[in-house]
Amino acid sequence: MSTNSENRSKVVIVSGGSRGLGQALVTGCLERGYTVATFSRSESPFVKTLTQQDPEHKRFLWESVDATDPAALKTFVNKVASTYGRVDALVNNAGVGIDGILPTMRASQIEQGIDLNLKASIYLIQACSKQMLQHASGSIINISSVNAIRGHSGVAVYSATKAALDGLTRSLARELGPKHIRVNSVAPGYFESEMVADLTPEAKQRIIRRTPLGRLGTAEDMANVVLFLLSPQASFITGQTIVVDGGITC
Amino acid sequence: MLNEVPSKQEILKLIVEHIRQILEEKAAHDGKLGDIGEENRLGAELGLSSLDLAQLVATLEMRLKADPFQELVPITSVRTVSDLVGAYEKFFSGDTSDGGQADALLESKRRAEARRNNSRS
Numbered sequence: 001m002s003t004n005s006e007n008r009s010k011v012v013i014v015s016g017g018s019r020g021l022g023q024a025l026v027t028g029c030l031e032r033g034y035t036v037a038t039f040s041r042s043e044s045p046f047v048k049t050l051t052q053q054d055p056e057h058k059r060f061l062w063e064s065v066d067a068t069d070p071a072a073l074k075t076f077v078n079k080v081a082s083t084y085g086r087v088d089a090l091v092n093n094a095g096v097g098i099d100g101i102l103p104t105m106r107a108s109q110i111e112q113g114i115d116l117n118l119k120a121s122i123y124l125i126q127a128c129s130k131q132m133l134q135h136a137s138g139s140i141i142n143i144s145s146v147n148a149i150r151g152h153s154g155v156a157v158y159s160a161t162k163a164a165l166d167g168l169t170r171s172l173a174r175e176l177g178p179k180h181i182r183v184n185s186v187a188p189g190y191f192e193s194e195m196v197a198d199l200t201p202e203a204k205q206r207i208i209r210r211t212p213l214g215r216l217g218t219a220e221d222m223a224n225v226v227l228f229l230l231s232p233q234a235s236f237i238t239g240q241t242i243v244v245d246g247g248i249t250c
Numbered sequence: 251m252l253n254e255v256p257s258k259q260e261i262l263k264l265i266v267e268h269i270r271q272i273l274e275e276k277a278a279h280d281g282k283l284g285d286i287g288e289e290n291r292l293g294a295e296l297g298l299s300s301l302d303l304a305q306l307v308a309t310l311e312m313r314l315k316a317d318p319f320q321e322l323v324p325i326t327s328v329r330t331v332s333d334l335v336g337a338y339e340k341f342f343s344g345d346t347s348d349g350g351q352a353d354a355l356l357e358s359k360r361r362a363e364a365r366r367n368n369s370r371s
Contacts, residue, residue, distance in 0.1 A: 081312075129308075130304075130308035130311065131308070133301075133304060133305040133308040133309070134305070134308055134309050134312060136275065136305065175301065176301070178299070178301055179301060179305060
């Protein structure tokens with residue numbers, strides 16, 4: 001069995017690392033000296049810049065992957081393992097918002113949301129955990145949501161997928177713990193992102209008024225907690241959902 | 251990775267080597283490690299947990315580039331070292347038959363469908 005205390009760069013897979021929170025996660029991991037592999041459907045300017053800076057993929061790898069294709073996810077994980085020798089951590093960040101009142105929601109929208117937010121995460125964990133088991137160490141972090149903690153009208157299916165991720169987190173923590181693989185969730189509240197871009201200024205002000213810490217979060221606020229959970233300082237934490245919302249759900 | 255199509259002896263040697271490795275990691279907690287033979291039962295005799303078996307299969311998948319358990323052989327049917335060797339032999343032999351398990355699954359689905367239809371009527 002090997003440990004993470006070796007003098008080498010930790011290999012982290014971040015799903016959906018091309019923009020938004022994923023971009024903040026990739027940036028934070030690279031700043032801490034980690035090797036980062038990420039995928040998304042399409043290349044973003046952020047990804048393009050990083051690829052140009054590291055054309056030989058010494059510490060950064062991006063590929064276009066359809067997250068709804070389990071075989072493609074497995075192929076990506078195996079490529080990361082063969083390129084860098086192992087997979088130390090996974091951040092399940094890729095997902096979509098699923099907005100709308102359930103009674104009038106199209107079945108295709110429900111299917112797509114569950115495929116991307118839940119099934120893709122499960123298949124990605126399955127592929128990564130096989131890599132982690134070989135070294136009997138690892139860390140998996142699922143990006144959940146405050147919608148998994150509290151009820152909100154118009155996001156029922158989204159809430160269901162995120163609450164499912166939290167359940168997955170707890171059971172997997174027990175299942176994989178004996179092999180020193182930690183599994184945790186981070187549940188972001190409202191933070192400056194595409195998710196809140198459609199809110200009116202009044203709605204944003206209302207959220208800020210209800211938030212004890214008096215502001216919206218930032219992607220960096222969320223990424224910092226993920227980076228903590230990836231770090232050796234969190235080596236005794238598993239099976240937990242950490243809510244990062246400025247106190248709005250307390 | 252071994253040759254394209256490893257022999258039964260090569261598969262057995264690899265499996266025993268990795269079982270030993272996993273058990274040695276656990277030995278600090280669980281006690282002594284004896285000989286490992288084909289007839290040994292993975293759980294009851296060797297003390298491998300289902301997670302240990304998953305670790306073994308994950309390692310073998312990388313070494314042999316083979317995963318017989320995704321479609322070909324149900325992992326729950328593996329009881330002994332010999333069963334495990336047999337699963338990989340089956341994978342490399344190209345034998346895609348499953349001893350009637352697909353038929354049994356289909357029949358089970360038919361029965362479930364019939365029950366659903368009955369409950370609707």
